[in-house]
Amino acid sequence: GAVVSQHPSRVICKSGTSVKIECRSLDFQATTMFWYRQFPKQSLMLMATSNEGSKATYEQGVEKDKFLINHASLTLSTLTVTSAHPEDSSFYICSARILNTEAFFGQGTRLTVV
Amino acid sequence: AQTVTQSQPEMSVQEAETVTLSCTYDTSESDYYLFWYKQPPSRQMILVIRQEAYKQQNATENRFSVNFQKAAKSFSLKISDSQLGDAAMYFCAYRRANNDMRFGAGTRLTVKP
Numbered sequence: 134g135a136v137v138s139q140h141p142s143r144v145i146c147k148s149g150t151s152v153k154i155e156c157r158s159l160d161f162q163a164t165t166m167f168w169y170r171q172f173p174k175q176s177l178m179l180m181a182t183s184n185e186g187s188k189a190t191y192e193q194g195v196e197k198d199k200f201l202i203n204h205a206s207l208t209l210s211t212l213t214v215t216s217a218h219p220e221d222s223s224f225y226i227c228s229a230r231i232l233n234t235e236a237f238f239g240q241g242t243r244l245t246v247v
Numbered sequence: 248a249q250t251v252t253q254s255q256p257e258m259s260v261q262e263a264e265t266v267t268l269s270c271t272y273d274t275s276e277s278d279y280y281l282f283w284y285k286q287p288p289s290r291q292m293i294l295v296i297r298q299e300a301y302k303q304q305n306a307t308e309n310r311f312s313v314n315f316q317k318a319a320k321s322f323s324l325k326i327s328d329s330q331l332g333d334a335a336m337y338f339c340a341y342r343r344a345n346n347d348m349r350f351g352a353g354t355r356l357t358v359k360p
Binding site for chain 1: 280282289290291292294297338342347348349350351352353
């Protein structure tokens with residue numbers, strides 16, 4: 134299947150700083166990318182849907198100024214957690230899709246805010 | 248709104264035996280897709296099997312098969328000849344055409360040697 138690379142896999146940052154997570158589709162051009170958040174022993178919760186060249190669509194309850202999403206090209210989407218706080222610590226997963234096909238997932242990023 | 252329900256938080260199966268994981272969903276759409284994903288301890292999401300709603304035939308992938316009951320909105324996963332490597336979290340997921348994917352709460356599968 135297609136490969137989606139997410140970087141970094143783990144990051145520790147200080148409270149108040151910003152962290153950027155990258156999601157790249159390596160061997161295909163993704164028309165749509167999705168960002169999920171997963172708390173321990175819980176399911177994946179959709180945060181936002183990102184289409185190349187347009188603004189991301191955020192799910193209800195997700196602060197768009199807190200979680201900045203940029204989808205500047207068909208192979209790259211970034212999620213920036215701004216002014217991170219300990220409660221933002223979580224596992225973040227991206228997925229990418231071409232039109233109406235299945236989605237392929239990145240490896241995930243474990244964010245720890247100290 | 249579409250919802251996906253997995254009523255079994257945990258399941259256990261003996262190695263080489265068969266286990267069935269349950270999933271129900273709620274939708275008013277007629278065109279959609281259903282998926283089962285496996286998430287091992289590495290937390291990488293791995294597609295196990297997918298089913299298009301318009302197809303009556305149940306999808307099969309080697310030891311994995313589904314029982315898709317469209318009228319009942321049920322989509323169970325059967326794992327035959329269970330292996331130790333099958334131990335993981337299993338998520339049932341629903342997606343409308345060109346829309347985002349919604350996941351169930353997950354079922355943790357343990358395989359006993």
